Amino acid sequence: MEFKDYYKVLGVAADADKPTIKNAYRKLARKYHPDVSSESNAEAQFKEVAEAYEVLKDAQKRAEYDELKRYGRHGKTFEPPPDWQPSSGFGDSGHTTFSGDFSDFFESIFGGAQQRQQPYSGTERGFERRGHDIELDLPVFLEDTLSEESMPVSFEVTEPGANGQLTRRKKHLNVKIPAGVGDGERIRLKGQGAPGTGGGPGGDLYLRIRLVPHPLFDVEGHNLVITVPLAPWEAALGAKIEVPTLTGRIHLTIPAQSQTGQRLRVKGKGLVGKGHKGDLFAVLKVMMPPGSDDKIRQQWQQLAESASFDPRAEWSKR
Amino acid sequence: MTPQMIEMTLDEFIHASHLPSDTLRRMIEAGILDPHADTAGDWRFEFQMVFTARRALRLHRELEIDWSGIALALDLLDELEQLRYENRMLRQRLGRFTDG
Numbered sequence: 001m002e003f004k005d006y007y008k009v010l011g012v013a014a015d016a017d018k019p020t021i022k023n024a025y026r027k028l029a030r031k032y033h034p035d036v037s038s039e040s041n042a043e044a045q046f047k048e049v050a051e052a053y054e055v056l057k058d059a060q061k062r063a064e065y066d067e068l069k070r071y072g073r074h075g076k077t078f079e080p081p082p083d084w085q086p087s088s089g090f091g092d093s094g095h096t097t098f099s100g101d102f103s104d105f106f107e108s109i110f111g112g113a114q115q116r117q118q119p120y121s122g123t124e125r126g127f128e129r130r131g132h133d134i135e136l137d138l139p140v141f142l143e144d145t146l147s148e149e150s151m152p153v154s155f156e157v158t159e160p161g162a163n164g165q166l167t168r169r170k171k172h173l174n175v176k177i178p179a180g181v182g183d184g185e186r187i188r189l190k191g192q193g194a195p196g197t198g199g200g201p202g203g204d205l206y207l208r209i210r211l212v213p214h215p216l217f218d219v220e221g222h223n224l225v226i227t228v229p230l231a232p233w234e235a236a237l238g239a240k241i242e243v244p245t246l247t248g249r250i251h252l253t254i255p256a257q258s259q260t261g262q263r264l265r266v267k268g269k270g271l272v273g274k275g276h277k278g279d280l281f282a283v284l285k286v287m288m289p290p291g292s293d294d295k296i297r298q299q300w301q302q303l304a305e306s307a308s309f310d311p312r313a314e315w316s317k318r
Numbered sequence: 319m320t321p322q323m324i325e326m327t328l329d330e331f332i333h334a335s336h337l338p339s340d341t342l343r344r345m346i347e348a349g350i351l352d353p354h355a356d357t358a359g360d361w362r363f364e365f366q367m368v369f370t371a372r373r374a375l376r377l378h379r380e381l382e383i384d385w386s387g388i389a390l391a392l393d394l395l396d397e398l399e400q401l402r403y404e405n406r407m408l409r410q411r412l413g414r415f416t417d418g
Contacts, residue, residue: 029381035373036381036395050380133334178321184403187321188365204334206369207321218411227414285415 003078004105006052006065014066018057025053051102061110068109078105131157131194131203135186138207140177142214142224143246145271150174153207159195175207180274183211183219216244222278223270227285230254235286245269245280252282260286325362328353335371342371348385350374350392 007014010024032039032046039045055061068078102110136155144151154172161167171192178187186206193203211219218225228243238256242249243266250266263281270278292300310316326334331353332342345351351371353361374388383391 026382033377033381035376036391046380130333175321186366186369189321213410218407218414220407225411227411283411283415 001078001105001108003069004048004052004103005069006055009048009052010056012056016056021053021056025049025057029053047101047103051106054102055106055110065109128198128200129196130200131159131196133203133206134193135206135208137210138175139210139212141212142217142219142271145177145179145181145211146246147177150176155205157194160197173205177209179272180222181209182221183209185209217246217280219271220281222273222276223281224278225281225283228252228254228264228282229285229287230258231289232286235259235284243280243282246271254284258284258286260284326365326368328361328363331361331363331368334365335368337371337375341375344385345371345374348389350385350389 028049189205191202192205266280269280
């Protein structure tokens with residue numbers, strides 16, 4: 001086990017006073033707290049910081065840590081002294097700031113998680129205990145949101161086996177995705193989380209919907225957007241083209257004199273909304289043909305000579 | 319298996335969120351949670367509020383922010399998330415326009 005230098009983690013001197021430590025923690029916590037940070041390794045960083053603060057904010061724990069620091073400095077790896085007794089357990093404050101797990105290093109000094117209070121699990125009565133809630137991301141294809149069929153979901157739960165040991169078990173469910181559910185929304189399956197112990201109820205399962213990006217369609221609320229490439233002459237003369245939708249191809253009439261960026265609405269071909277169906281918007285994108293032969297170039301030349309179109313007319317006004 | 323989209327009663331909410339009642343009261347006072355009253359005058363909570371409450375609790379304990387500060391932080395974080403999402407979508411659509 002590696003010895004953790006909590007002072008270094010917080011960036012304070014070994015003789016820093018309480019306000020300095022608090023200040024250093026607050027600054028780092030704001031930077032790395034997973035709820036507010038966009039740093040890539042925020043969660044791991046915050047854990048380190050929270051653990052360091054947990055020890056250094058508490059006079060008793062800090063004294064114990066300092067003692068071990070003197071002892072543990074000699075070698076590269078750290079083992080607590082054989083006669084080491086975590087004396088304080090949970091120190092003078094009585095509760096921990098941080099709600100996650102501490103490192104092995106921390107637990108070897110201050111005792112394991114079982115000694116810690118679980119501050120907000122109010123439903124324990126004797127050994128009867130409600131199972132933990134489980135939160136999972138559920139990737140959903142756009143096509144699946146239209147389907148009436150249930151989606152298979154599997155996940156692992158820990159539950160006490162016959163001998164009282166915790167065992168892991170795979171759980172499989174078929175879940176009906178409610179119509180109109182959007183990206184990032186959660187759905188709740190009551191009692192389908194981790195099983196309770198001692199006859200306690202199971203926790204809940206929360207599935208967070210993640211719409212998988214589609215190669216063709218973009219999502220805008222309950223509407224879909226597809227970019228439709230057009231040849232210049234299709235835009236100029238109008239055309240009847242085939243356009244894919246989530247439920248198959250449809251015919252779409254492109255009016256003459258269409259422009260890049262113009263949106264055509266195909267009613268009812270979007271996602272299922274709450275109570276109504278969204279639409280599909282076809283956004284037109286006029287594309288130049290790649291390289292052209294002499295004959296084609298001649299025709300462009302003719303067009304250039306006969307058409308009186310100045311796309312930059314706006315500029316010459318000023 | 320059909321998920322529950324229905325709202326939670328006060329008891330169900332306390333059960334699911336593990337919030338002590340004085341913390342719950344503070345969160346409601348600060349506007350972090352805004353349950354509405356049903357026709358009988360009982361509180362109803364959208365279940366997504368369980369996650370708001372958990373997040374608020376983490377911010378309160380781990381960043382030592384007071385409840386009104388948390389209300390503000392959560393609003394801003396939601397807005398940030400919304401803007402990031404929009405930005406991602408717009409970039410994606412712009413990409414479809416400029417590529418190829």
